[in-house]
Amino acid sequence: MESKELDALRAGDPRIVARAISAIERDGDQARTIVQAIFRYTGRAHTIGVTGAPGTGKSTLVNEIAKQFRRRGKRVGIIAVDPTSPFTGGALLGDRLRMQDLSGDEDVFIRSMATRGHLGGLALATANATQVLDAAGFEIIMIETVGAGQSEVDIAKNAQTTIVVQAPGMGDDIQAIKAGIIEIADLLIVNKADREGANATVAVLEMNLSLKPNAENEWRPPVLKTIAIKGEGVTEILDWVGKHREHMQSTGVMKIREQARLRAELENVLQRQLMKRILNGMNGARMDSLVEKIAARELDVYSAAESILKN
Amino acid sequence: MSQRPIRILIAKPGLDGHDRGAKVVARALRDAGMEVIYTGIRQTPEMIVEAALQEDVDVIGLSILSGAHMDLFPRIVELAKEKGLSDVMFVCGGIIPEDDIPSLKQMGFVGAFGPGASTQDLVKFIKEEVARRVQA
Numbered sequence: 001m002e003s004k005e006l007d008a009l010r011a012g013d014p015r016i017v018a019r020a021i022s023a024i025e026r027d028g029d030q031a032r033t034i035v036q037a038i039f040r041y042t043g044r045a046h047t048i049g050v051t052g053a054p055g056t057g058k059s060t061l062v063n064e065i066a067k068q069f070r071r072r073g074k075r076v077g078i079i080a081v082d083p084t085s086p087f088t089g090g091a092l093l094g095d096r097l098r099m100q101d102l103s104g105d106e107d108v109f110i111r112s113m114a115t116r117g118h119l120g121g122l123a124l125a126t127a128n129a130t131q132v133l134d135a136a137g138f139e140i141i142m143i144e145t146v147g148a149g150q151s152e153v154d155i156a157k158n159a160q161t162t163i164v165v166q167a168p169g170m171g172d173d174i175q176a177i178k179a180g181i182i183e184i185a186d187l188l189i190v191n192k193a194d195r196e197g198a199n200a201t202v203a204v205l206e207m208n209l210s211l212k213p214n215a216e217n218e219w220r221p222p223v224l225k226t227i228a229i230k231g232e233g234v235t236e237i238l239d240w241v242g243k244h245r246e247h248m249q250s251t252g253v254m255k256i257r258e259q260a261r262l263r264a265e266l267e268n269v270l271q272r273q274l275m276k277r278i279l280n281g282m283n284g285a286r287m288d289s290l291v292e293k294i295a296a297r298e299l300d301v302y303s304a305a306e307s308i309l310k311n
Numbered sequence: 312m313s314q315r316p317i318r319i320l321i322a323k324p325g326l327d328g329h330d331r332g333a334k335v336v337a338r339a340l341r342d343a344g345m346e347v348i349y350t351g352i353r354q355t356p357e358m359i360v361e362a363a364l365q366e367d368v369d370v371i372g373l374s375i376l377s378g379a380h381m382d383l384f385p386r387i388v389e390l391a392k393e394k395g396l397s398d399v400m401f402v403c404g405g406i407i408p409e410d411d412i413p414s415l416k417q418m419g420f421v422g423a424f425g426p427g428a429s430t431q432d433l434v435k436f437i438k439e440e441v442a443r444r445v446q447a
Contacts, residue, residue, distance in 0.1 A: 014361075014364050014365055015364055015394070015395045015396075017365075018364060018365050018366065018367040019367055021367065022315070022367045025315060026315050084316075084346075085341065085342075088341065088342050088343065088344050089316060089344040090316060090340065090341035090342060090343060090344040090345050090346065090347070091316075091341060091346045091347065092337055092338065092341045092347050092349060093346060093347060093348045093349070093366075094348075094349045096348060096349075096350055096362060097349060097350065097351045100351070100358070103357075103358045103361055103362075104357060104358065104361065109365055110362075110365055111365055111366060112346075112348050112366060114316070114346045116316075
């Protein structure tokens, strides 16, 4: 990456930032060179994952949270992840629709990303895209995903602070417990709190939290009520996000989590690079013949793998 | 990772609030394997160009039924160029009188898909045009 381009990226030039994110999504050599160029300038942003079932009002909430952060003078980046259709390979990325209030503000950058069906690749793409926004000077980076699939949940979990959004009356009392999604939450939000059943949902969540024994110094997620569409309850979210960050820093958890995340990212990249090298070094015919032998039960998969690795 | 899906912005500039057509188009494009960023109604030229910039789209599709296209479209195209998006492809749809099509082509619109246009034609057109540009 040329130094002029790097300077422009660090200054937040939207075109350069956008192109960098596209290169990262494409996951070729360009992705690697970009991350290599920017990595030393990352590590400053506070990353906030926002996840929950569809229809809980996540995008509207993200819009409101971003507005509040802007009022506090922070530059905000938002990555909105939406599912790619496994049948058509296409995606309808409509989260921006809920974030119109943020348009025209140079200190806000919104990027919609489709899951594109990469397993594990999505986590890497969002991590790298987050790093681009970090290097571009965005102090708060929110990553919004639909908490439906494991990989989407993982992305929210990879953020420093994870917000899980629920809405009342969606069969939530059972959902909340079944999904196991509560375990990843640093903040639990009951949005659309003006609807019937809001208090019951809060009660179920609180009860669930109290069932878990709380070790000393362990963070107990607050259960907060919001009406995102009216902007109600949002300043409390920011305050709690701040408290969570302080808690993580003072207990050393921040560093532990960060290292765990980076270790996982390193392993992920290693796996991908190794696979590429192995597959590139193999000729297709050899692979085909191995697969045929496996299908004929002449060879088992482990032995086949061994023979590839030995070469 | 091979080539990425085509990224297209669908926007309704101006005050036209009837978006059923735009939504039908958005869905058709998604079903054809494209990543569609749907911005909704009441978009200003600034909002449209900002979204196109941040999303690094290949195509900007403008939908308008109010007849204000000759006012709004030039502004959008000009702003896009100003912000460095001179290689983005412009298409439009909605109520676009035949008589205006030559001017629109001059402005930089490669296609105008008025009432009766099939989504299949639109999909084919976009794919072919994007492929042609990649090769050039």
